[in-house]
Amino acid sequence: MSPARTLVMDVTADVWTALGTVRDPELDRPITDLKFVSEVSTEDGHVRVRLRLPTYFCAPNFAYLMVDDARRAIAGLPGVTGVEVVLEDHFASDEINHGVAAGEGFEAAFDGLAAGELGGLRRVFLRKGYVAAQERMCAGLADPDVRLGDVPDSPAKEAFLLRRAELGLDCAPDSYVLADPDGEHVPAGRATRYLRFARTVRISMESNEEYCRGLLRTRYEEKP
């Protein structure tokens, strides 16, 4: 295999890896895992990515975040000289694709329809994702005052720690596992109720994900 060919393959593989770090903010799952990435192509360092969503009317704010996050994740990769991320088959494809390419932000892309950028929205869902990951890790937890360092390593713990760090919360081994999304320790007296609601958050996100996967499958893979 020629050196040039190897380089192209490396870039494509790197792009897929980078896209795997981009999550649907609402579902808290990688867009690659959700099959939202329909194509990656590279030519002389120029990367083109096609994205697709479960419906024509998926919420435009989350769609914008995914397109923008995808572009950012790829832009810094070695060997990449240009990035084009295109969302297809969506009512706001034009606004989103142009907005992200121009890098002027959400409010400019939806002139007059938005009152700000999407940081606040992202944070709301980061908090939900954190709580859901916490509940997953804490299933069957006997002692509500357990510390992070006491919990054995597992994929669930890793996912939880990632979200905890993204929220800027204490991840030291002696910090309490049961900290709410503001970082406040949930005392033993409130732990049961806290985790009960966390379970509802998790189920809400999981059933939403099931819905989206089914709709995407129907839209693109098993057209009736």
Next chain:
Amino acid sequence: MYEKDGTSYYIVDGHVHFWNAAADNRNRFGEGFIECFYGYHSSLSPEEWLWSKDKFDRYTEQDMIHDLFEVGYADKAIFQPTYLKDFFPGGFNTIEQNAEIAARHPDRFVVNGAFDPRDGELGLRRLEEDHRRHGIKGVKLYTAEWKGSSRGYKLSDAWALRYLEKCQELGITNIHVHKGPTIWPLDRDAFDVKDIDVAATEFPGLNFIVEHCGLPRLDDFCWIATQEPNVLGGLAVAIPFIHSRPRYFAKVIGELLFWLGEDRITFASDYAIWQPKWLVEKFVDFQIPEDMQGEYGQLTTDIKRKILGLNAARLYDLKVPDELRAVGDGSGTVASPEAAVGPA
């Protein structure tokens, strides 16, 4: 009425449509909208209940009567008008059209109205007129409806509260709220149900039936419903999981029963997205899987009776034959029609 194993159920389908999404009544957004509906239909219906896209765009009145009442088991079905005139120039399904159909089939339908707070004073007069002409006891609101450059509204907006005040004054006690993917401003979560919390606190005499049980925000919905006794969940969109994702359905219904209780959940098919016949049959046959019963308990006959019809009958003051009632029926904490027509 539906009967299975010697037990009978009074059935109210809380959310049905007779829509016109034909090619001559839609623009590209309307086309995307009905494609989206068709995706829901195709994704979660059993194969034998799948329609062609053409039929789905524009089915006949006979189809509807056949599906709901002849092969279906509904005693009553509630028309929920949805205008969407920015997508479907002649309206997706309007109160006038629904009222005509209802008049041709006496005692089959409840005709609900609709309002849009962005219509201002004019819309308030129209609401009064709809109440006078059709005797509406409920309205369907679609907060993501586009209107010119607007992409939606919230129930906590000043004008929305004025409309709700008018509903209270007129005795329109059932406010069906349907969230969608857009709202103003677009940078916020359009599916957020907190505005319903504000409205429900402000108007304890009105019932707020949140369609889809707040999905995709089941958690936020359950949270506000625990605090507002006049908030209910409509099962449209959630209940079709019963066929292809029964364990997810068990979790969703389990969560709803845990947080809201059995008196505040109402059955709905969202016809013609789904056919009520199979939904009713499968729901009556359904049980929480054994390994989840420790957490959620079981669905009893009374719970099923309440969800399938008795809860909606209470909201709309429908006469239910004595033998179809459930133990403790009517003991729920939702606002009664009387509560809303008291002194303003």
